[in-house]
Amino acid sequence: MTAAQLVINEIKGYHRFIKLMIVLTGIGAVAALARFVFGLGATTNLNDMYPWGLWISFDVVTSVPLAAGAFTIGVVAHVFHIKKLEPLVRPAIVTGFLGYSLVCIGLLLDLGQPQRGINVLLYWNVHSPMFEVSMCVMAYTTVLTLEFLHPVAERFGWHLPLRLLRTLELPFAILAAMISTLHQSTLGTFFLIAVDKLHNLWYNPLLPLQFWLSAIFTGLSIVIFEASLVHKYMGQPDESDLLATLTKIIPWVMAVYIAVKAYALAFLTHGPLFDRPVLLALFLAEVIIGVFIPFCMFLTKRIRTDKKLQFRAASMVMTGLILNRFNVSMFGMEQAGQKVYVPSVIESLVTMGIISAHILFFVLIAKYFPIFEHHPEATDYTIPDHFRKIDKEHQVLGAAHEA
Amino acid sequence: MSTTHIDFDKTKSFLIDTTKCTGCRGCQVACKQWNQLKAEKTVFFSGEGYQNPPAMSEFTFTRIKFRDYQKHGQNEFAFYKEMCMHCNEPACASVCPVGAFHKTAEGPVVYDDKRCIGCRFCMVACPFGIPKYEWSKAFPLVRKCTGCYSRIKEGLQPACATACPTAITYGNRSDMLKEAERRLKNKPERYFPAIYGKEEAGGTSVLYLTHQPLDELGFKQVTKRPLPSYTWQALRLVPGIFLGVGGTLSAITWFQHRKDRIRREEEFKNSRVTPEQKEDNE
Numbered sequence: 001m002t003a004a005q006l007v008i009n010e011i012k013g014y015h016r017f018i019k020l021m022i023v024l025t026g027i028g029a030v031a032a033l034a035r036f037v038f039g040l041g042a043t044t045n046l047n048d049m050y051p052w053g054l055w056i057s058f059d060v061v062t063s064v065p066l067a068a069g070a071f072t073i074g075v076v077a078h079v080f081h082i083k084k085l086e087p088l089v090r091p092a093i094v095t096g097f098l099g100y101s102l103v104c105i106g107l108l109l110d111l112g113q114p115q116r117g118i119n120v121l122l123y124w125n126v127h128s129p130m131f132e133v134s135m136c137v138m139a140y141t142t143v144l145t146l147e148f149l150h151p152v153a154e155r156f157g158w159h160l161p162l163r164l165l166r167t168l169e170l171p172f173a174i175l176a177a178m179i180s181t182l183h184q185s186t187l188g189t190f191f192l193i194a195v196d197k198l199h200n201l202w203y204n205p206l207l208p209l210q211f212w213l214s215a216i217f218t219g220l221s222i223v224i225f226e227a228s229l230v231h232k233y234m235g236q237p238d239e240s241d242l243l244a245t246l247t248k249i250i251p252w253v254m255a256v257y258i259a260v261k262a263y264a265l266a267f268l269t270h271g272p273l274f275d276r277p278v279l280l281a282l283f284l285a286e287v288i289i290g291v292f293i294p295f296c297m298f299l300t301k302r303i304r305t306d307k308k309l310q311f312r313a314a315s316m317v318m319t320g321l322i323l324n325r326f327n328v329s330m331f332g333m334e335q336a337g338q339k340v341y342v343p344s345v346i347e348s349l350v351t352m353g354i355i356s357a358h359i360l361f362f363v364l365i366a367k368y369f370p371i372f373e374h375h376p377e378a379t380d381y382t383i384p385d386h387f388r389k390i391d392k393e394h395q396v397l398g399a400a401h402e403a
Numbered sequence: 404m405s406t407t408h409i410d411f412d413k414t415k416s417f418l419i420d421t422t423k424c425t426g427c428r429g430c431q432v433a434c435k436q437w438n439q440l441k442a443e444k445t446v447f448f449s450g451e452g453y454q455n456p457p458a459m460s461e462f463t464f465t466r467i468k469f470r471d472y473q474k475h476g477q478n479e480f481a482f483y484k485e486m487c488m489h490c491n492e493p494a495c496a497s498v499c500p501v502g503a504f505h506k507t508a509e510g511p512v513v514y515d516d517k518r519c520i521g522c523r524f525c526m527v528a529c530p531f532g533i534p535k536y537e538w539s540k541a542f543p544l545v546r547k548c549t550g551c552y553s554r555i556k557e558g559l560q561p562a563c564a565t566a567c568p569t570a571i572t573y574g575n576r577s578d579m580l581k582e583a584e585r586r587l588k589n590k591p592e593r594y595f596p597a598i599y600g601k602e603e604a605g606g607t608s609v610l611y612l613t614h615q616p617l618d619e620l621g622f623k624q625v626t627k628r629p630l631p632s633y634t635w636q637a638l639r640l641v642p643g644i645f646l647g648v649g650g651t652l653s654a655i656t657w658f659q660h661r662k663d664r665i666r667r668e669e670e671f672k673n674s675r676v677t678p679e680q681k682e683d684n685e
Contacts, residue, residue, distance in 0.1 A: 041538025048460065048535050051526035079652050081659035112521020112536070112543040119520050123501040129634055130524050131500035132641060170656060178649045182641055189637045193498055193528040195626050208637045333527075 021360035028353010031346045032109055040112060045344040052110075052329065054343035058351050059106025061187055062325040064137075065211070066318070067099025068219030069226070070144060071180040074173035076220070076249065085242055090151060090371050091230065092223050097144040098361050102354050104141060107134075109350060129189040136183030143176055151369040163381050185212040191328055199332040200271045201283045204264040207328070213257040218321040220246050220253075221294075221314035228311040234363070236372045240307040247304040247313070254295045261287075276336060282327050290320010411491045412577035414510035415555060416608040417564060420586065421620070422593055424482040424570040426467055433566035434465045437551060459485060461537045464548040465563055470620055481613075483620045484570070486563070487512065487533045487548035488600060489608035490630075495525035495534055497631030503545075510576070510608045511550025519544050530604050530625045550608070579610055586612060605629030 011022070035043045046053045069092040077085040108114040120134045146165065153162040188211030191198050224243045230236045265273070274280055297303045297313040304310060334340060343351075365371060435442070440462045450457025453469040465486040472479055493512045496504035503518040504525060514534075525534045525545060537543035551561035559565070564573040572582060583598045599611040603625045613620055 036541060039539065039541040040536075040543060041540070047538065048458070048526065048532070051523035051536060075652065079656045079659065081656070081663070110522075112523070113519060114521075115542075116518075116520045119501045119518055123503075123518055125497075125500055125502035127497045127631060127635060127638065128500045128502075128524070129638060130498060130522055132638065134500055174649060174652045174656065177652055178645050181648045182645055185644075186638070186641070189634050190524075190527075192633045192637060193494055193630055195630060195633050196530055196624065197527075205633075205636065 018360065018363055021356045021363075024356035025353050025360055028350050028356065031349040031353065034346055035109060035350070043344065043346040045342060045347065049338060050334075050341040052333075053341060054330075054347045054351055055106055055110040057326055057329040058322075059110070059354055060103055061190075061329045062322050063099055063103050063106065063354075064187060065184060065215040065218050065321055065325065066222060067096045067103070068180060068184060068215040069222040070096025070099075070147075070219075071173075071176040072216050072219035073223050073246075075177045076246070078170050078173040079177070082245065085245060087372070088223055088227060088239065088242060088246075091226060091366070092219075093144065093147045094151075094362060094365055094371055095222065095226060095358075097141075097148040098358050098365075100137060100141040100144055102358055103137060106351075106354055107137075129186045129193075132186045133183045133190075136179050136186070140176065140179045140183070143172055143179065147172055147176075151365075151371055155369045159382065166381055180215070181212060184215040185209065187211050188328075191333075194333060197333055197335070198328065199276060199279050200269045200273050201265075201279060202328045202332045204268040206260055206264040206268060209260055210257065210264070213253060213260065214321055214324060217250050217253040217257065218317055220250050221317040224310055224314035225318060228307065228314070230366070230372070234366065234372075238307065240305070240310065243310055244305045247298050247310050250317075251295055251298040254291060254298070258291060258295065261291075279327075279332060282323065282331055286320050286323040286327055289316055290323060291317075294320070409491075409506060409508050411606060412575065414489075414491070414508070414576050414608050415550075415573065416489075416510060416576040416579045416610060417486075417561070418572040418574075418579040418583055418610045418612070419484050420570050420572070420612045421481065421483050422612065422614045424467070424484065425568070426469065426480060426482040427568065428467050429566040429568065430465055430484060430563035430571070431463070431467060433562040434548075435463075437554070437562035438464060438549070440464065453480075459533070459535060461535045461539070461546040464546070468621055470615070472615065472619075481615050481620055483611070483613070483622070484563075486609065487550065488531050488604065489548075489550050490604045491606040491608070492604075492629035492631050494528040494530060494604070494630035497634065498524040498528040500524070507552060509552070509555050511552045511555065512608075513549055513552050514545060514547060516544045521545075528630065530630060531623060576608060576610075583610055583612055602627045605632075 011019070014022075031043075040046060044053060044055075073085065073089050073092045076082055077089050108117060111117060120131060120138075125131050146168070149161065150165045150169075153159075153165060185208035188208035191203070191207060192205065195203065224246055227236075227239045227243055231238050231240075294313040294316040297309065297316075302309075303313065330341070434440070443456045443460065443462050445456045447453070447455060449455075452471060454466060456463050456466065459466055465484060468483045468485055470481040470483070472481060489506075489510055489512045491506065493504060493506055496502070496506060496512065499519075500522060501518045501520055503515045504512055505515075506512050521543060523534075523536060523545070526532075526536065534545045534547045536545055551559070551563075554561060560573045564571040572579065574582075580598065580601060583601075587594050587596060587598070593614060595613045595616055597613075597617060599613070599617055599622050600607040600609050605628060611622070613622075618624065
């Protein structure tokens with residue numbers, strides 16, 4: 001059998017859902033190609049009134065916090081040293097790695113001159129939030145790629161890089177948190193310049209802090225969301241006991257978020273809050289569904305520890321976050337009496353393709369690499385004695401020292 | 404993009420007295436000619452009122468807006484020239500990740516199309532909605548009024564100011580402000596008592612005098628604070644936060660791993676076992 005036949009046979013064996021994801025990803029890729037052939041103006045519903053549309057609102061502003069699970073769980077497991085949570089780290093890193101790679105692709109699609117993206121590194125403007133986010137996203141994508149090399153090295157038995165990566169696990173977790181803190185919050189800083197454009201319900205100087213806090217509790221919720229789905233559909237062990245540890249942490253962060261948001265709304269806004277009924281409804285939906293209800297749910301022990309209900313609460317947090325980022329970057333930016341922006345078919349297909357690509361690659365990576373069955377104490381980090389330079393006893397000693 | 408070294412009093416500025424504007428649109432034509440901008444196919448009344456084209460675009464850097472109103476039972480027009488305000492501290496320059504915009508010492512805010520990566524943050528940031536995009540192209544750039552920087556460097560006045568028969572005065576910003584205040588003082592009945600652009604967005608190189616209240620003419624209400632300061636108040640904290648988070652997390656790590664470290668050391672001290680046995684115990 002040729003290699004192509006092997007691949008085709010392999011794909012034929014996939015579940016129908018995966019095949020659907022392949023098709024949607026393909027459609028998204030074709031739609032993305034159309035953007036380069038026909039131009040932004042012809043393929044999107046963007047115009048001078050709405051220079052940023054779905055691709056910025058979802059593919060960048062929303063995807064980045066949705067990929068925050070990697071750094072939050074990294075901090076919880078490695079920095080706070082809650083060792084039992086380590087099995088949750090690797091799937092989160094894969095999600096983060098895919099998420100950020102796709103953010104880069106989304107950003108390049110949206111740029112008018114993607115071939116000049118490198119200019120960000122050549123001409124620094126430290127006053128620009130966009131400069132800061134670009135630098136952070138590049139740096140963090142690199143860190144995530146290195147972290148992702150861990151299962152790859154394990155899969156192919158590259159022991160030397162594996163040992164190196166194992167040593168770097170903790171420094172990387174700290175570095176990831178440092179970089180993420182910057183760009184998660186700076187995504188909020190983006191909209192501080194829109195001082196007379198973004199509606200007062202969202203515009204206040206603490207927006208960056210709110211973006212950062214919501215990224216943290218959403219990141220942890222994503223880990224719950226993902227672990228529950230993986231347990232249900234991919235036959236992985238039930239981790240709800242581990243997840244219950246996370247559900248104990250989440251309400252603390254949410255409480256701080258609620259306090260900051262309430263303070264900002266009460267004391268730091270200028271101008272009318274309740275003049276636009278539609279925006280008010282969106283704001284209430286975001287706060288009630290996305291924050292208050294899950295907050296109360298996570299506070300209740302019975303819900304917190306229940307497999308089904310913790311999944312539900314986590315999904316609500318995610319919904320709330322998505323709505324919040326759309327409110328800030330899209331709905332809240334629309335001026336009263338302006339024509340409402342609706343994404344074009346091509347814009348929607350590309351975004352759908354990006355979401356499908358994420359799911360597809362996650363499932364495929366999980367299929368071919370040791371993502372879930374990772375238990376650090378069971379991994380062999382010894383350097384194989386290819387040249388028989390070390391005798392048996394020494395090798396065991398080395399292993400014991402490493403462990 | 405630092406603009407601190409620029410003496411804004413000496414920057415060249417437009418004083419546009421809309422009470423003297425006749426709506427001839429000579430400025431529009433001159434702008435198109437000097438900048439070699441394509442004509443747009445337009446129809447009357449496609450936007451609000453008489454103005455044409457209906458909006459500024461990649462092909463239209465300036466345009467006269469028309470406002471109908473009634474005076475002594477008669478229909479009258481008021482005009483307002485829309486163009487880049489050439490802010491003292493431009494939002495577009497501060498948000499651009501590659502620094503493609505900068506405020507020149509002469510006054511105009513200019514754009515370097517060689518640097519632009521096309522992120523369109525300038526369009527989101529501009530409080531006056533000035534930068535426009537080449538939506539018609541596959542690899543578009545931003546277009547906006549250049550303040551005729553190339554003419555000013557040669558000692559000429561901008562094309563629109565040269566073409567205007569009545570309303571535009573061009574000169575140093577401090578002189579233009581003095582002139583505007585003189586007109587307000589001498590003919591208070593003729594003018595609405597404000598100079599638009601004196602303090603808007605921290606001060607601009609385009610100053611307007613009007614007869615009607617500003618909002619009636621369609622002037623945007625804009626903050627008096629320079630816009631870059633809104634983002635800078637957060638961005639200036641970045642290095643501190645970066646190191647602070649790193650330091651805090653390192654300290655927490657050291658503390659949280661302490662127990663493990665102590666346990667391991669104790670074990671090692673107390674152990675009389677051979678390494679092989681130790682591995683079995685773990």
